[in-house]
Amino acid sequence: MGHYDALLILSFGGPEGPDDVMPFLENVVRGRGVPRKRLEEVAEHYLGFGGISPINQQNRDLVEALAPTLDVPVYWGNRNWHPYGEDTVRRMREDGVRRAAVFATSAFAGYSSCRQYYEDIARISLPDGPELVKLPHYGDRPGFVEAMADRVREALARLGRDDARLVFTAHSIPLAHARGAYESELLRSAELVNRALGRGGEWDLVWQSRSGPPQVPWLEPDVCDHLREVKADSVVLVPIGFVSDHMEVVYDLDTEARQVAADIGLPMERAGTVGTHPAFVRMVGELMAGPEPVPCSVETCPQV
Template sequence: MGNYDALLVLSFGGPEGPDDVMPFLENVVRGRGVPRERLLEVAEHYQGFGGVSPINQQNRDLVEALRPVAGVPVYWGNRNWHPFGEDTVRRMKDDGVRRAAVFATSAFAGYSSCRQYYEDIARISVEGGPELVKMRHFGDHPGFVEAMADHTRQALARLGRDDARLVFTAHSIPVSMARSAGPEGGLYEAQLRRSAELVNEALGRAGRPWDLVWQSRSGPPQVPWLEPDVCDHLRKVDAPAVVLVPIGFVSDHMEVVYDLDTEARQVAEEVGLPMERAATPGTHPAFVRMVRSLMDEPEPVPCALTCCPAPVRPAPARHA
């Protein structure tokens, strides 16, 4: 089994005040040639919430929920904002941690959702510091499924009708990245469809139709991304009501509260479509127990370095 003496929650990070927003976004897109105009547009989403992303507090809540059950000290570090992973690992070294399980706050295969966390682990590891072992994908774990099903059941109850169609959502990625996810390709979408199917079955809706759609596209229009977009889908869906189920996310962070609770809700209201949104796993007891159970599993075999390759970024324009 794992034989760990600490647990590290490794996440994306988010700003915690108006002055943090642009530095945070610059960290996120460093080296990707994203136009400043696009950053300013995204910054407005954060500023509409006081410049504070919900993700950091949600990670604090998850860490606190894990402390009584983990059996080892629980640490937290981020890729793009404080507390940075490298600072956390140095603190773990000072605390004498030798070997830590790493719970990445992303359930599925893919470059951004898995491979980049392996890169983070390599980058933040320090000589003489703890060995960091990333735990497996968990979108099909019974604890994840139970948490999502429970929250979806609550959303159906709030809507007050059983004829609602379940519309599962996940982060869109470039089609080329989706095709290269996993050893044989296509694993990101396949895992998401399997998770959605399991949640649908857990709700006693086996055989009833559901949809998987995409959100939060951020790439240039000439690059194909996974479709349909959730807002486009809501304009066309043949259903009396819908429950949006953010199956691709583990907490109600900015891309959930803005893209679904703000933009998608506006579209639903425009077309007169009754809509509710299920919560993400967050600190649901089944999800917290799941994280602990992953630590008791045999150590996962790391993917080959050729798995889920980094996307090829277009070269930034050169100016004379």
């Protein structure tokens, strides 16, 4: 990893108190024409958890886990809330960083999950450095797969049902944005996790956290609709599309989906996200030590 002298973890960001919630959400939807009423509805999800998203603390934990495994300093910046990426890059420049690997906390192809991070890097880069190099997608890397498989094993143990049906979940996106490799990469990753568990049989990939006008088609089925129709005696939800517990995980799965399962009498557990699993932490170093990343094509991660 000698060709990098720092690592930047670049993430989505999240509020850390009630007063942060609306300004954070306004940052997220700026320029998209989202109605105020919709923002107020989403704000209630955050306020139900004290206005605190778990993602920031999980990023701090990831920084702490990575630091002793690397021989370069580890920084962290966000797209939508403090610490903002641009502030972190200024600090990196002051610290003398010349060339940094950028690890996005999103494992798969797509606009918001990949292309937008390239746009972030362009926006926060400074004329006098440091150079920022985005690391590639990693949903099929052995470290990610191993970590996700372990999280599923833990959920199966809590449930006490080795034969529970695995229902993998990821953030839904509008069909108009679903060109490219987003769905195919998720399908491959889910298959690899299922294989790592030594399981045969069927599993499902479903979607969650859709927003926007109801007349705009998004990837389906929704996880809650799927739970109502699934032919299974028990289910483990596997949030494969997330590397840490975003609000979409703790609200849409742990609250809404869990309530649906309880209402219909379906035993359900939610697998953890990869978080700071040792295999996942090790994978980041492997990505840094690997070949020089080649930016993915617009066909893989389309612009919208």
